[in-house]
Amino acid sequence: MSAADSTARADVPTGARVILASHNAKKLRELQRILAAAVPGLDPEQVISSAGISLPDVVEDQVTFDGNSLLKARSAAKATGLLAVADDSGLAVDVLGGAPGIFSARWSGRHGDDEANNDLLLAQLGDIADEHRGARFVCAAALVAPDGTEVVERGEMVGRLLHERHGEGGFGYDPLFLPDGQTRSAGELAPEEKDAISHRGKAFRAVAQHVARLLG
Template sequence: MSVHSVNGGARVVLASHNTGKLEELRRILADAVPSLTPEQVVSSAGIALPDVVEDQVTFEGNALIKARAAASATGLLAVADDSGLAVDVLGGSPGIFSARWSGRHGDDAANNALLLAQLSDIADPHRGARFVCAAALVSPDGREIVLRGEMTGRLLTAGRGEGGFGYDPLFVPDGETRTSAELTAAEKDAISHRGKAFRAIAGHVAELLES
């Protein structure tokens, strides 16, 4: 697939169909690369990218798999991320299995219910956790950069809030009394693991576009 078959003016592809991630990346890149217009940053939605098997055991490894496939297929700079929740007393689990912790991929209610059950006898001081995101940047000529962002906090015994997704209703970021699901999108972007990872990768996007 050539760059022209994607979008003649596209310069960066995000290997995700998530529109929220795309808008977040566009906002962050707008600050880092003022010459890059939002239309030049596209998602893989509507692009016939090859299916990839996320068979790595780290966030970094799975992010790289997706970014490599997108760069190879489109001829564009490709960004991908992989993220999840790491709970201290569970030894970092659910980790890369966060989206399918209950056995059903993307079933937020079931994932949250299982996690709460597993932590039911864990007192508040020991309910520490962190959201982790690895963002990968791959160029068509094979250059690769992977950076990590984290948001630390603690888990409640019951969910609160209607915003966000995944484990957000259970997670209270450090320095906050509200859960991630009770924060506005802008407030969450400013402190989130994904926002940190995308902001870290943005400077490298600027360097590669100029090289």
């Protein structure tokens, strides 16, 4: 191990086995729940996020969800020596030609400003009728192991956009999104309900099977 590797790995908690290359606490809890259910004997505390860990900055310069998720997972696996999971996800709106897509988190111009992103999307759709407000959440979840194993799994949640926010749960565009077959927005669903149908839940569950295999 090089001196650089030693420095990068010094702040990884003892016992950690999987790292989520994200500072998002809600994503971490989602992944912890899913992996704990899929991998017998895995303590959720063994699944950590990159928050508080010195990882190299990753420039997300790819033009696909798959490409950006792989960039982040590769960097985290190399820096920590752990199995690394990363996701890139976003909202694809039919009448916007699939936008905001990979720009979902910074659609308003400020990265991670959920309120501004939702306000802009509502303004852009304006008086668009319900039948033309179709949209889908898309997630590409990448798993990269220190031995070079790489897997990308995709998930989608199809629905339509509401005319105003409903619910305070979830994050991002969840309060504006009504999944097909539901009477409540993604922002009104309990975490376990959302996990069962969400784009990220589907992608993470698929990745969890590969994690189980790699952890033996």
